[in-house]
Amino acid sequence: MSPPQASQDFMILHHFEASPFSEKIRLVLGHKRATWHSVHVPRILPKPDLMPLTGGYRRTPVLQIGRDIYADTRLIVREIDRRLPTPPLVPAAQAVSVRALESLGDQQMFLAAIPVLLSADGQRALTAQLGADGLAAFRADRAALFASGDAGAPDAQFSASIWQPSLMALEAQLAGRAFVLGAAPTLADFALYHPVWYVRGNTGVADALNAYPAILAWAERMAAIGHGNPQPMESTDALAVACDAPDFEPLMSAIEPSLAWAAGQRVQVAATDYGSDPVEGQLVHADTERVVIEREAAGLGRLRNHFPRHGFHVAPAGSVSGHRSPSSSVYTETAS
């Protein structure tokens, strides 16, 4: 094992242990042999020490570097890759495959895994882990999460249409390959692995993966990558880091001229799929991959919030509430 890669950057990951998207990032940090700071956030709302940083964005994980806050693993991964380019996560010759497989893992397999976890067998294991009240609180929280945005909570039919066919395809893809696109892991591996990790971590449903020996062997290789060098940090210390940071991180460029917005415009940015609470601020940067807003955070001064363009909607401030009425969902129905 070589020593941790030196980094000038003070990366703080706000995450919780059982979060699949956090596991995606923890492993990317491990792959980069990064030293990073680890702040545990609550699994369900409220998140009183996170919200001042994110301006209302509630999803997990979040990356913080000083007074710059990065939402969504699609952007977090690219930010880590930009700062720690070796080994590369998106080899140029595989860029299209990586991008497509990232969406399969993050947008389809993750959502398809949820009804698997909430099946009768999965719920038994979750009850043993969280207690009946803990599970009820978790389900109510996630029902509210999926009440905004256009994805809706995934149901058993959606899950059946995605989960097994994707596992079968992944099993075939891994035949004779150590990783999804060849001998070395790429972002495709991290994005496809975290939903598998989620299901594998639930003793009620993990056995169903025994039908996929190549996936299990790959999962062992993925787990062996590890999490790099995490340094535990208190959430209040992360707030102090934001407050004390002398300046923002340098922006890569000005607003890309073909886009519809102007620097200084007040906008709100919200996820389109779920957890669509809008974050409001002044636009300071936008390009084809990311949008950055600046806002005043009570007690912390001015912060910058970075979002990926993919999966987020930018609109003039005050125009979108982000919410729709909760409806019946996999979180509110009884497992059969």
Ligand SMILES: N[C@@H](CCC(=O)N[C@@H](CS)C(=O)NCC(=O)O)C(=O)O
């Ligand atoms: N597209 C987001 C999805 C993140 C996501 O769905 N995370 C889950 C946890 S794994 C979440 O936010 N759950 C609600 C919460 O943590 O408040 C990303 O890539 O970061």
